[in-house]
Amino acid sequence: MSIIYIKKISRGLEQQIKNNVLAIGDKLPSLREFCKIYGTSQTTAIKVYYELESKGLIETRPKSGYFISGSLKRIPALPKTSQPDPESGNILIEDLLEKVYNNPAPINITLAHAVVADELLPIAKLNKGLIQAMRELKGSGTGYGEIQGNEKLRRQIARHTFNMPDLRHEDIITTTGCINAIAYAMMALGKPGDTIAVESPVYFGILQLARSLGLKVLELPTHSQTGIEIDALKQALEANRINLCLLVSNFSNPLGSLMPDEHKKEVVRLIQKYNIPLIEDDIYGDIYFGANRPGTCKAYDESGLVLWCSSVSKTLAPGYRVGWLSPGKFKSEILRLKLFHSIASTNITQEVIANFLETGRYEHHLRKLRNTLHTNSLQYIRAINDYFPDGTKVSRPQGGMVLWVEFDKKIDTIKLYDLAIKKGVSIAPGRLFTLQNQFSHCIRLNYGTPWNDSLDKGLKDLADIAIQLSI
C-alpha cells in the first residue's frame, strides 16, 4: 500500500477527530477491524495508527486497543523542573488550607481535592463484602483485631504486590489510611530538628505532618514527568543535610510524575550509601495509565531502609480508612507506635478489602477505573488547552487523578481561587504545595469526576477569570 494511501486514511481520521466525530476517550477499530473496514493489510493499519500516534492524537492502551487522546491543536507544554530554594522554607499554609477546604461558600464544581467521585467506586460490591465480612469474621469484627492488622488483608497485600515478590504478610502493618502509615514512619525515624527531603511541589498533608512533628522540610527540584531530580538529592545527601527522605515515587501529588526505574534504583543506592531511611508513598501506584503497574523503590531495597506506604483510599473507599506500610527494618518501632496510639485498626473494613483483593474484584475494578481516569485526564487537558490563556503549561500525568497547571507568572492563583469560588468552582492554589514562596501562579486540578457539561462550563469559567487576571 502506498504512503499516499496511508496519509489519506490518517487525514480522514484527523478530520473526524477535529470535528469531534471521534471524541477523546473513544475507541478506534482494532487492527483486525481496520483491515476489514479499509480493505488494507495489518501493516498499513499499524502505519496509519502510528501516523496519528506521532501527532499525539491517539494512543495505545495495553490489552485494550487504540483510543483518541487529543485534538488537533498543540498540546500544552509541560511545566519546567521546579527550582525551590535550597534552604528549608517555613511559610505557614494553615490559613490558606482553612480557606480552601473549610470554605462555607456553595461549591458546584469541586476540583480542589484528590479523590475519585462516588460514582466511580464499586459501592454495591463493597456493601456485599461488608455483609460477607460480618458473617465470616469472628464476633463480626466487634473484638480487637491483631495489632499488626487483619492477617488476611496482609496476606492479600503481599500477594497483590507481584513486583515485590519477597514481601510477606509479616512485613506489613495496617494503618488508618496511608497518611497514618506515613505519620508513624515520620514519628519513628525523625526527631524534632531533623530534616526531611521531599519533592517540590508536594502534597500539603506531608508538609503539615512533618512540621507538626518538628521536622524541617527540604524541598528538592522535581520534574513533572520523572519526579525528583536525582542530582539534587545526591548533593543533599553528600552534604549531610538530610536525616530522612519521603518520595511519592509513582504519580506524585500534585505533579503526577513517575520516577523511571533507573531513578528508583539510584535513589535506593544513594540512601543505602548514606544510611538514610526513605518513606515511599505509593498511594497512587495502582492507578497507572501505562502498560504495567510501575515498580517501587522498595523492590530494589536490600537494606530495609525503605518504608513502603499505601492504601485503598484513592481507589476503593477513603471512608474505610484502610492503609498499610511495609516498614523494612523498622518494624518493631512502627508496631509499637501503632499499639501505643491506637491499639489496633478497625477490623471489619480491613476484612472487606481483604476479600475484595482475594476474589479479584479489586483488579477488575482497577481496570475500569484506570481507563476512566486516563480518559478524564485527556478531556481535562483538552479543555485547558482550548480555554486557558496561551502559554499555560499543564502536567501530563501518567497515573493518579490530579493535574498541575502553571499559568503565566502574572496570575496570582489565590486571587484566581477567590474569584472562582464565587462562581462555585473550587481549586487548590499552588501555594498549598510548598513552604516556600513559589507556585503562586500554579493550581492543582482533580480529574476524579467523569467528564460532563457542567465540568466543561466550570473550566471555561475558570479560564475566563484567568484571562481577566492576566491582562
Place this chain on the structure above:
Amino acid sequence: MSIIYIKKISRGLEQQIKNNVLAIGDKLPSLREFCKIYGTSQTTAIKVYYELESKGLIETRPKSGYFISGSLKRIPALPKTSQPDPESGNILIEDLLEKVYNNPAPINITLAHAVVADELLPIAKLNKGLIQAMRELKGSGTGYGEIQGNEKLRRQIARHTFNMPDLRHEDIITTTGCINAIAYAMMALGKPGDTIAVESPVYFGILQLARSLGLKVLELPTHSQTGIEIDALKQALEANRINLCLLVSNFSNPLGSLMPDEHKKEVVRLIQKYNIPLIEDDIYGDIYFGANRPGTCKAYDESGLVLWCSSVSKTLAPGYRVGWLSPGKFKSEILRLKLFHSIASTNITQEVIANFLETGRYEHHLRKLRNTLHTNSLQYIRAINDYFPDGTKVSRPQGGMVLWVEFDKKIDTIKLYDLAIKKGVSIAPGRLFTLQNQFSHCIRLNYGTPWNDSLDKGLKDLADIAIQLSI
C-alpha cells in the same frame, strides 16, 4: 412484728446463702413479694433485708431490686493507698508486656485483659445497625467523613452525657478508640521532657504512650476506692513539678477506684489555679454499679483545661475503634493533629454507634451489662476469698471490669504468672502498671467473662500456685 421474727427470717436466708441455695447474683423477692411469701408487713421486709445488707450478704441495685452479693465469710481487705516513689520512675516494662500479651503458650483462662467477653456484646444488633448504616449513609460510608467525626455520633454523644448538659457536638472530636484520643491530647499538650502526673498503679498503655512521646511520668499515691490522693496532687502542683495531668476518674484501671464528686471538684479547682491541663480518661464511666452514672471532672470545668476522653471499646465493640474526646480549649490543636495523622476516622462504624445511641439500644444494653459485670465481680471476689492465701487483699471495684489483687509481699507475681501460664491461666502481673519498683506482689484480674466452672477452676489453680509461692 417482733425483732425475733425478723432475725428468724434473716437467719433462714443466711443459711440459704451459706448453702449456696441462694447464689451470688441471684435476685431476692421484691418487698411486695416478700410480704406475700412471709405474710409480713413491708416494714418487716425492709428490716430483714437491712439486716442482711448490713452483713454484706445482699445489696440493693437501683430500679432492679435486692440481690445476693456475698457469702458468710469475711470479705477480703482492701489494698492500702499506694505509695509510689516521689521521683519519676523509668523501669522498662516492654519485655514483660511482650511476655504477657504475646505469649504463644496455650491459654484456657484469660484473666490478663480488660475486655468484655464476646457473649456479652450485642453483636447481632450491631450487625443490624451495620446494614442500616450501609443503607442510610451517603456512599455507604465509602467517602471521607468529616475530619471532626460523624456529626450524628457527635450529637448523640453530647445528648448521652446528660451530666454535662453544656456539652455540644461542636465540642467533640471522634478518634480511633479512647487511647487515640489520649494520644492526641498528650501530643498537643506535652513536649519531650515535660512531666505528666498519673495514678499509681496505672494502665500500662498510658505509661508506654507517655514515654514514647518523651514525657516523664510522675506516679502519685492512689486509693483503691477514691482514686488519686488529692493532697499528693496538690503538692506536686504547688512544687511546680507537673506540666500535664491524666486521671481515670471513674473506675480506674487497674484499681477500679471512683473519685468522689468532691475530689473531682477539687482537682478541677487545683488545675485551674495552676493552669495545668487535665486529660480525663472516662472509658469505664458507663459501667457503674451504683445508682447513677458518676460525674466527671469535665462537668466542673469552666476553664476549658479538661480534655474528656472516652469510647465504646469497653462496652460495645473494641474492634470498631470508635472513641472521642471533648478537648476543651484545645480543640483546634487536636483537630489539626487528627487531620495530619489520619485525615478522618472510619465512617460506617461511627454511624452504627450513633444509631445505637439514638435508638436507646445502648442504654438497654448497658443496663444488662452492668448487672452482669457487677455480679461477676462479686463471684470473683467470693472465689478469691475462698481460695487465695489468707491476708490477700482485693479491690472492691464500683464499676469497670478489673480487680486488683494484693498478695503477701513474699509472692512474686511474675513467678506466679510463669507458673499459671503453664496451667493455661493468664494474668497481668502488677509490675506492668508502674515504671517503678513496686506492685511486684500484685496482679490485675479481668472479670469480663461470665462466671463458669472452668473460671472457678482457673482461680483455684492460681490460688494453689500462690499458696505454694508463699511458703
